[in-house]
Amino acid sequence: QGVEEIEKIKKTLEELSQEIKEMIERWNRGRMLMEGMRIVITGKPNVGKSTLFNALLSEEKAIVTEEPGTTRDVLEGWIEIEGFPVKVFDTAGLRPAEGKVEKIGIERAKRVLESADLVLFVVDGSQELSQEDMEIYEEIKGKQHLIIINKCDLGCRIKEFPGGLRISALTHEGMDRLHEEIKKLLNPEELGDILITHERHYNALRTALQYIEEAEKGVEEGRGEELIAEDVKFARETLSSLVGEITSEEILDEIFSNFCIGK
Numbered sequence: 001q002g003v004e005e006i007e008k009i010k011k012t013l014e015e016l017s018q019e020i021k022e023m024i025e026r027w028n029r030g031r032m033l034m035e036g037m038r039i040v041i042t043g044k045p046n047v048g049k050s051t052l053f054n055a056l057l058s059e060e061k062a063i064v065t066e067e068p069g070t071t072r073d074v075l076e077g078w079i080e081i082e083g084f085p086v087k088v089f090d091t092a093g094l095r096p097a098e099g100k101v102e103k104i105g106i107e108r109a110k111r112v113l114e115s116a117d118l119v120l121f122v123v124d125g126s127q128e129l130s131q132e133d134m135e136i137y138e139e140i141k142g143k144q145h146l147i148i149i150n151k152c153d154l155g156c157r158i159k160e161f162p163g164g165l166r167i168s169a170l171t172h173e174g175m176d177r178l179h180e181e182i183k184k185l186l187n188p189e190e191l192g193d194i195l196i197t198h199e200r201h202y203n204a205l206r207t208a209l210q211y212i213e214e215a216e217k218g219v220e221e222g223r224g225e226e227l228i229a230e231d232v233k234f235a236r237e238t239l240s241s242l243v244g245e246i247t248s249e250e251i252l253d254e255i256f257s258n259f260c261i262g263k
Contacts, residue, residue, distance in 0.1 A: 006219060009228070013216045016235075020209045027202040032117050036078070036085035037186060040113050042140060043122035044132045048150040052122060052169040053077070053090035056178075074108045081179065084186050089116075118185060119145040125166060126154035146181055204238050211235035 091109035167174030
C-alpha cells in the first residue's frame with residue numbers, strides 16, 4: 001500500500017480509538033453520577049487531610065491532632081453536591097509504617113486510591129515542599145487530581161504547583177472554590193446524549209479499544225493488511241453487541257466504512 005493510503009488508515013484508526021475512549025469516559029461519568037463520585041484525600045501525615053475531610057463533611061468525623069499518623073485507617077463519609085452523591089475518603093498519610101495497625105491503614109489507603117474518581121493531593125502550604133510530598137505526588141499524578149495547598153491561613157511558602165487550590169481547611173477559606181472544581185467534574189451536561197451505565201457496555205468498549213489499538217500497532221509495524229483488517233473486524237463485532245442499546249447499525253456502518261472487513 002502507498003504511503004498516502006497507510007496514513008489514511010492510521011488517521012481513521014486514531015479517530016476510532018478516540019471515539020471509543022470518549023464513550024468509555026461517558027461510562028466512567030455515568031457510573032459516577034449513578035453510584036456516587038469517589039473522592040480520596042491523600043498526602044503525607046499532618047498536612048491537614050482530616051481537617052479537610054471534616055470541612056467537606058461539615059462534621060467532626062476525623063480526629064484532628066498535631067500528632068502525625070493519627071488517621072490509621074480509611075475514614076469515609078457521604079456528601080451531596082448539586083444533587084449528586086459524593087463519597088469522600090480520608091486516608092492514612094502515605095509513609096513507611098511504624099506499626100502493624102498503621103501499616104494496614106496505609107495498605108488500605110493505597111487500595112482506595114486505585115478506585116478514586118478524584119484525588120485531593122494535600123500539601124502543607126505553610127512549609128516548603130518536601131521530598132516526601134513529591135514522592136506521593138509521583139504516585140497519584142496519573143490519576144484525575146486536584147492539588148490542595150492547605151494551611152494558607154499560616155502563610156503560603158510553596159512556590160511549586162501554581163495551579164494548586166490555596167485553602168485553609170481550618171478557617172474554610174477557599175472551600176467554595178474547591179466545591180466549584182468538584183462540580184465541574186460532576187457536570188451531567190458534558191455527558192452528551194448517551195449515558196452509559198452498564199458494566200457490560202464498558203467491558204465491550206474496552207475490548208473493542210484493545211482491538212483498535214492492536215490494529216494501530218499493526219499499521220505502525222507494517223503487518224499484513226489481512227491481520228489489521230481482522231482486528232478491526234473483531235472491534236466491530238464487539239461493538240455490534242451494543243446495537244440498539246448505545247449505538248445503531250447505521251452508526252457502526254458509517255464508522256467502519258473505510259475498512260473492507262465484511263460482516
